[in-house]
Amino acid sequence: MLNLTVFLVLSTIVIFSAIKMLSVRNVLHATYWLLLTAITAAGIIWFLGAEFIAITQLLIYAGAVGILTIFALMVTVRTEGELIRSRDLSLAAAICASAFFGLMAYAITTSPSLMRVTEYDPPTFAEFGATLFALDGWVLPFELVALVLTVALIAAVWWTREVRKGGDES
């Protein structure tokens, strides 16, 4: 049930934590705010009836990506003082972002509604999986994405290996 109160609460949390992520000066705290954004976004996705995607969102963004970001911070930050940064306020970026939002809001509010369905009974996990792995369904794109992810992670391991002192980088 798409309740207005639930939507307002979740979207307020999501936008508030995104703004905090951009405005807080400690990078580690910014990571925690990003985690809160990801978790609440998973809540919104759950609320929209896509349970599997909500769980995936939790596992990938709140789990894997959050931990990777914290690891990268641990590798690149030497002292506690380096965690504290300036807010990097930028007028040009603010103009760009608000122009983008203005354009999007104009397009969303003036174009004819896309809503085609009023009643919604969410498909079950079983139906989701059956269509995903059906031969005439999404199995080929799924395998391709798996391949891309494997190649990317192998490349990530290759890039972070120890470089010999004095040797060339390749």
Add this chain to the structure above:
Amino acid sequence: MSVGLEAFMLLAAVLFALGLYGAISKKSTIQMLMSFELMAIAISINLIAINRWVTPREMTGQYFALFEMALAAAEIAIGLTLIVALYRRAQSEEVDDFTELKG
């Protein structure tokens, strides 16, 4: 009272604009990548919302959200790796320090 598709699309637009602001303004490479993540989150909310009202039985939006998440995860992994590799070279994670290729 129920909420329509436009509300979710506006929410996703706000999140994407915030991510865009961060991606342009931040000078720390890690914070730039975090802003990219924010944009990816906005995209998945948008895909799921459109899926909910346009193709609920076919679930096209859900599959695209799944693929988008996997690709965003690959992008973040490569990005963070590049940051670590660049940090080894320049002892810095500031965008302004990576000027070696500047003409």
